[in-house]
Every structure is written in structure tokens, then in C-alpha cells.
Amino acid sequence: MQTEDDTAQSSSPRQHARAAELEFKNVSKRYPGADKPALRDLSFKVPAGEICVLVGPSGCGKTTAMRMVNRMIDITEGDILLDGKSVRGRKPAELRREIGYVIQQIGLFPHLSIGDNIATVPRLLGWDRKRISARVDELLELISLPAETRDRYPAEVSGGQRQRVGVARALAADPPLMLMDEPFGAIDPITREHLQNEFLRLQEALRKTVVFVTHDIDEAIKMGDRIAIMREGGVLVQYDTPDRILADPADEFVARFVGLDRGLKRLALSKLSDLSLDDADSVRDGTPAHGQANPDRVVFVDGQSRPVGRLGRDREPEPIGPVGNPDTSLRDALSLIMSDDNRPLVVVDADGAVAGLARLDVIAGALASHNGRDAPAEARS
Amino acid sequence: MGLLIAASGPVIPNFGGASDKCAVNNGFFCWNWFTQHWGSTFGPAVVQHIILTAIAVGIGFAIAFALALLAYRFDWMETPIAGISSFLYTIPSLALFQILVPFTGLTRLTVEIALVSYTLLLLFRNIVTGLREVPEEVRDAARGMGLTQRQILLRIDLPLAVPAIFAGLRVATVTTISLATVAAFVVDEGLGAPIFDAISRGNFKTEFVAAAALAILLAWVADLLLVALQRMVAPWAAKRRSSVVPRSVVRAIRGRRRPISAVRET
Structure with a gap:
């Protein structure tokens, strides 16, 4: 029964809403042998089309939480719902093809051209050649790379361009949800700001649901429609809009994490x-x-x-x-x-x-x- | 010892025709003698040598490849497999022939068993290293995009291991070509045969030099062919080398990079 459901969904990604609602329901993660859970009873909802930033210090479980969504890490307790449907019963590989995935190290395939990199998921989904080719052109234009970049290898383009290709590759099959793990973390500050702005501009048009992991509160404030602040031990401390978090930190931890200059950071949100x-x-x-x-x-x-x-x-x-x-x-x-x-x-x-x-x-x-x-x-x- | 003398027995020297002078004078190299004996001696020897090498490297590669996949899948198998192939690698070739002849006789099989066992270590090590050196983030991205384990192996790991695999193949092939001359101890085949013949005739230099030069030439050509083949199979590897960042720098940066799991949470 499960499988029928799966194939029906994976063969026609466009039948999905362009963005999906994501819900964490009392999600816990406990690694065997560890005395404390990595995530404790995590519950929050990301409305369709919004960017939710998971932010917190090292060891707060933000990456773990993100990687549970596409089942790169298994859920111990609780459930994660994508448009109301549990991810637990899904075949991991099929589920992942419906979810865009961007990591800090990008992980472009060095032996494939930029075009073939972008075409990865459409090929897995069995799109025909023409459709794939048209989609690759469309995406290259979207990330403002010249069309001839298509035949280049990743080693032949700049770091900023590689990062853009990483985003394009994740967007290729038009997934309703994107997971982004510190996508701009390993890039120089000027290029990073450029890429952040570019992604926000893209998001204006695409309106994907995005789970964005970072340790940088400034990036969280800039990128997030909502921010989930997490603490060591996998506890969600506050989940709110950037402005409310800066105006009204839930506790001492959040106040310290957002910084004494939170007033100024709040001012940066308004024009x-x-x-x-x-x-x-x-x-x-x-x-x-x-x-x-x-x-x-x-x-x-x-x-x-x-x-x-x-x-x-x-x-x-x-x-x-x-x-x-x-x-x-x-x-x-x-x-x-x-x-x-x-x-x-x-x-x-x-x-x-x-x-x-x-x-x-x-x-x-x-x-x-x-x-x-x-x-x-x-x-x- | 008796075995070895017997083995060199069947080599029948060909004293023929006008070039007897060459054998008598025994200069460094006598072109006349060489061309006269190309059809009867050197030509067939080169072909035999190529066959000996190709069979050894082919079978060695098949075995090493299977073992490498096992070791890649099951970590614990790497040490015993590497141990056994290292052990085989260290047995002197003449000793190995002595051990094998009672079982397999003075046959090509004996030679091939020995040659194959010498290729295993080089090929196995290189294939495993090539697979293991696939960057973790590349594999993570592949998994995150929905490639299955099998697809990751076939579409990501193996293609990315191609340069390392070819490096192993090149060394194994060149080594085997050089080693295959010793096969003449067991069978009257390959470029080792004219070398033995030359020695048995009181160090006939022309024959000796010609056979050795042909073996070297063969190794060189084989190496070039493999390089060309690699360019065809993995064109991206050449691009990577000519990219803006020198490889040594890339390696230095990679070396300093912490494992993915450590980086992620910082």
C-alpha cells in the first residue's frame, strides 16, 4: 500500500503544491549508547512558502533536526509531517528526490558537468531528455550563470558559482521543500552577502518552504521568516518571527544568543x-x-x-x-x-x-x- | 635447481644464414641479425609477452576489483585481504615457480598464477583508496538527493575512483611486463626466452639487448595507452589538474578540513 502511494507521488512532483507545509510533532532523537537525547520533543510548524531558520550553538541538534526531515537520520520518537503526511513510512530515496538538499560543502559531482549535476534529480525521476535540457537552461538563467557554463566541470568555475549551482541542483525537480545546511557558510563575507540576497530574491518568486540551518544569528535574522532557536541538548527555546525574537527573547539564553545589540539588529529589519x-x-x-x-x-x-x-x-x-x-x-x-x-x-x-x-x-x-x-x-x- | 636448468633446456638457438658473423663478433647490437630473427624469434616473443601480461593484468584486475568492492562494503575485510596480497607480493618469483611447478607443471598456468598474485596488491590498494577518497560531502549530497546505495557506487564512487584505479593499472602493467621475462624459466614464451638464449650462448649481446629493449618499449607503450584510455574514460580529471588552483594547494586545504560531522555543528 505504501509503495503505491510512493510511486504515485514521486512520478509527478509537479502535482504537489509548489510549497509544502512542514510540521515537527514531538520529535526526539536518541543515539544508541548516548545517555542524553540529541533532540528533545521538538514541535513546530513551518507554513508553506516560508523560510524557517534553525539556529543555535554547536551541539544543539539543528543539523540533526534538518536531516531527519529527509530521513538522512532516523526519527526515534514523534513524527515529521510533510503536507500532513508522515515521512516515516516513505522510502528514503524517493522521499529525498522530492526535497531539495543543499549542504555547506556543496558536494557537486566533480566528474559531471554543471549541466549534468543540475540534471541529477530529474534523471532519477525519469524525465525525458528534452524536458531535462530545458529545465537546466531555465535554472542556469535563474542563477544568472552563462549558458555555456553548462558544459564546464565544477572545478572550472568559481566558489560562488559552485554554490549557486548547488542551489540550482536542489531546485531542479521543483521540490516543495528545500533543506539548506549552512549553505553560505564556507564563502567569503562579500560573496556570502551577495548569495544571501540572491537567494532571498529567488525565494520571492519561488516561495518554497525552506529549512535553513545556520549558527550565525545575523544570517538567521536576515534569511528567516521564522527562527527556531535551539539550545544544547536539542531543546527548542523559542520559535517566532525575527522581530519578535529580538523584541521579546523568551529567556536569558535567547537574549544572550541574539546579543546585547538586539535592538540594533531589530532596527536592521525595518527600512x-x-x-x-x-x-x-x-x-x-x-x-x-x-x-x-x-x-x-x-x-x-x-x-x-x-x-x-x-x-x-x-x-x-x-x-x-x-x-x-x-x-x-x-x-x-x-x-x-x-x-x-x-x-x-x-x-x-x-x-x-x-x-x-x-x-x-x-x-x-x-x-x-x-x-x-x-x-x-x-x-x- | 635441476628444474631451472631443465626449464631453460627447450630454448633452441637459431644460428642461421649470413648473420653468423654477428654471433661471432658479438658487438653491442647487430641490426642485421635482429631483422633476420624478427619473424622467427622477436615477433612471436613480443606477442607472447603481450598475451602473458594481458591475461595476468586482466585476471588480476577482476579479482582485485571484486576484493576491493568487498573491502569497501565491509571495512573489516580490508586488513586480511591487504595482508594476504602483501604476503603474495613478497614471495620471490623464482621461489613461487618452484612451489607451483609440482602442482601445475611447466605450463603457462604456473606463470599466470605467479604474475596475477603480484598484481593483486597494487590493484587492490589503488581501487580501495580510490573508492575511499571520494569526498564525504559528495557522497552525502548524492544520498540527500535520493540516489540509492547502488546508484552511489555506480554513478559516483566508481567514476571518481577511475584516476586512482588507472594509476594502479599503470604500475601493475609495467611491473608485470618486466616480471613476465622471468616466465621463461617455466615456459619458452615471452621476451624472457631470447634473453635466456643469449645468456646460454655466452652472452650474445645483440639478442640480449634487442629483447630487453623490446620489453622496455612494450612497457612504455602500454603505459601511454593506459594514459590515453584514462583521458577518454575520465576527461574531468585532466580538467581538474589544469584548474586555477594547483592540486597541491587543493590537497593542503582538503587535509586541513575537518570531517563533515565536526564542521556541521560549529
Whole structure:
């Protein structure tokens, strides 16, 4: 009975929802001979299409938890449900072909071309040649690699490109769930940030359910729709959105793990576009009237309303300093304000015209609320 | 000892025709004599030599391959198998002939048993090493993508072991070609036969030099052919060598890398 079910599913991956809901139900892992369990009664649910980051120190069992989903590690107790169906009764090899798998060391097959690497799972699923070939082209384009990369061997491309190919290979059969074990861990910081942004952009379009393992809380905050913070001994301490975890750590352990600068990290989650801006006193030519109440609000603009200068505290005009735009994070905005004598930051819109001023106390007010990304709205009222 | 003398007995020297001078003068190399005796002596000897070697390496490879798969699957088998093949490898060839002749006689079988046992260690070691050196992360990725154990062996492990396997084949082949000259102690075959003949004629240099040179040439050509074959079977290995990062650097980095299980949780 089981097998019939299995074949029906594995032969037509596209009949799946493009993303699956994942649920851990009282999952425990105990290795024979170990006196303590590696995972203790883990329960949480990842809604379809969201990135769930498992994060925690070494030995917290985050990788173990991830590897139990595709049965690379067996479940001792409890169950893991994929779209409501248990993974326990599935044939491991068939189950794994429906789940994308990316690891830190990538593990590209060095004897196969990039194209053949990407085609691995479609071939296992028995797709016909044409469909595989078209899919490979599509994926190469998706990860913005030139088409001729297809015939290269992994050793012939850069580390960043290899990592992209690893992601493409995992996406090849359009799996409803992706498992990613520190996928950007072994890469230099600049390339890592690039790849993180690229993956987030991909995810915007693909909306896969993703389980993402990392030990880096900053990466967790950046990548996760939800974060599961785990502690040594395989205990889940808090499962929540990044903003709620930063605003309201469940206990001392979480507070320490997210760091004393959690307020700043929270600010990094919001952008100036979330904030209510003060109006600036735009002055097109000449000098503003003397005796104006607040020189900080004065901005000299050109014909297109673009900022060209400000009024100094000494009421002398000075050239414009750094400006923010709607995509500037509140954290960066705060930094700019503080390095500019706490004067409000001039914010421009997409066309470069003055949109308003971001005040220090309004940014600070964004932190006061526990309501996550809506916080700035409250500060407004 | 009697056996060995008897063994060299059947070698019938061919004193013939105009090139007798060569035998009398006994210079370093007499081209005339060589060409005159190519058809009767050297040609057949080369063919026999190739056959002796091919059978030995072929059978040796088949046995070593099976043993290597066993050792790869069941770790505990590696030590006893390596032990036995090392032991075989250390037996001097002449002694091994003496041991075998009472059972298998002065036959090609005796020669092949000896030659095969000398290939086992080299081939077994290289195949096992090649399989074991497949990077753990590659195997992990293969498993995680849904390849079965069998598919991992056939599509990942064995293709990736090809360079190591060929390294073993090259050494085993060259060694066997050189060793097969000793077969003339037992049967009148291969390039060893003219060498023995030359010695029995009071060190006839032309015959001796020609046979030795042919054996060396044969080893060299066989090695080249194997290199060419490897290029065909595993073109990726050559690309890897010419990649931006020198292999020594890659090896140094790999060496420092901790096992996957240790890295993952950090």
C-alpha cells in the first residue's frame, strides 16, 4: 500500500503544491549508547512558502533536526509531517528526490558537468531528455550563470558559482521543500552577502518552504521568516518571527544568543519606508528667513527638489551630507544620524527628491513597540 | 635447481644464414641479425609477452576489483585481504615457480598464477583508496538527493575512483611486463626466452639487448595507452589538474578540513 502511494507521488512532483507545509510533532532523537537525547520533543510548524531558520550553538541538534526531515537520520520518537503526511513510512530515496538538499560543502559531482549535476534529480525521476535540457537552461538563467557554463566541470568555475549551482541542483525537480545546511557558510563575507540576497530574491518568486540551518544569528535574522532557536541538548527555546525574537527573547539564553545589540539588529529589519517622516523646509534659492525656529529642518534643493545643502547649527549654509532613501535600514539611518550630530536625516525618494526628515526619536520609538514591523506606524500616532 | 636448468633446456638457438658473423663478433647490437630473427624469434616473443601480461593484468584486475568492492562494503575485510596480497607480493618469483611447478607443471598456468598474485596488491590498494577518497560531502549530497546505495557506487564512487584505479593499472602493467621475462624459466614464451638464449650462448649481446629493449618499449607503450584510455574514460580529471588552483594547494586545504560531522555543528 505504501509503495503505491510512493510511486504515485514521486512520478509527478509537479502535482504537489509548489510549497509544502512542514510540521515537527514531538520529535526526539536518541543515539544508541548516548545517555542524553540529541533532540528533545521538538514541535513546530513551518507554513508553506516560508523560510524557517534553525539556529543555535554547536551541539544543539539543528543539523540533526534538518536531516531527519529527509530521513538522512532516523526519527526515534514523534513524527515529521510533510503536507500532513508522515515521512516515516516513505522510502528514503524517493522521499529525498522530492526535497531539495543543499549542504555547506556543496558536494557537486566533480566528474559531471554543471549541466549534468543540475540534471541529477530529474534523471532519477525519469524525465525525458528534452524536458531535462530545458529545465537546466531555465535554472542556469535563474542563477544568472552563462549558458555555456553548462558544459564546464565544477572545478572550472568559481566558489560562488559552485554554490549557486548547488542551489540550482536542489531546485531542479521543483521540490516543495528545500533543506539548506549552512549553505553560505564556507564563502567569503562579500560573496556570502551577495548569495544571501540572491537567494532571498529567488525565494520571492519561488516561495518554497525552506529549512535553513545556520549558527550565525545575523544570517538567521536576515534569511528567516521564522527562527527556531535551539539550545544544547536539542531543546527548542523559542520559535517566532525575527522581530519578535529580538523584541521579546523568551529567556536569558535567547537574549544572550541574539546579543546585547538586539535592538540594533531589530532596527536592521525595518527600512526608512516603514517610518513616518517629518516634513522638511525645502528652500529653492537664496537664504531662508532669519529667525526660523529650527535650522535642522532646512534643506536647500535644486530645480528637481534634489537636496544640495543644509543649514548648519551655526545658521550658515553647508553642502549636503549623506542622505537616506526608502530602502535604507533604520539601523543605517541611526548610524548616519549619530555621526551627524544627531541632526535628522534627509531622506530622498526614488527620484532623488526630498521626501522628508527621519528624526532620531522617531527611530528610537520604532523599537519601543513589540509589534514587529508595524512598530513605526505606532510611533506615528 | 635441476628444474631451472631443465626449464631453460627447450630454448633452441637459431644460428642461421649470413648473420653468423654477428654471433661471432658479438658487438653491442647487430641490426642485421635482429631483422633476420624478427619473424622467427622477436615477433612471436613480443606477442607472447603481450598475451602473458594481458591475461595476468586482466585476471588480476577482476579479482582485485571484486576484493576491493568487498573491502569497501565491509571495512573489516580490508586488513586480511591487504595482508594476504602483501604476503603474495613478497614471495620471490623464482621461489613461487618452484612451489607451483609440482602442482601445475611447466605450463603457462604456473606463470599466470605467479604474475596475477603480484598484481593483486597494487590493484587492490589503488581501487580501495580510490573508492575511499571520494569526498564525504559528495557522497552525502548524492544520498540527500535520493540516489540509492547502488546508484552511489555506480554513478559516483566508481567514476571518481577511475584516476586512482588507472594509476594502479599503470604500475601493475609495467611491473608485470618486466616480471613476465622471468616466465621463461617455466615456459619458452615471452621476451624472457631470447634473453635466456643469449645468456646460454655466452652472452650474445645483440639478442640480449634487442629483447630487453623490446620489453622496455612494450612497457612504455602500454603505459601511454593506459594514459590515453584514462583521458577518454575520465576527461574531468585532466580538467581538474589544469584548474586555477594547483592540486597541491587543493590537497593542503582538503587535509586541513575537518570531517563533515565536526564542521556541521560549529
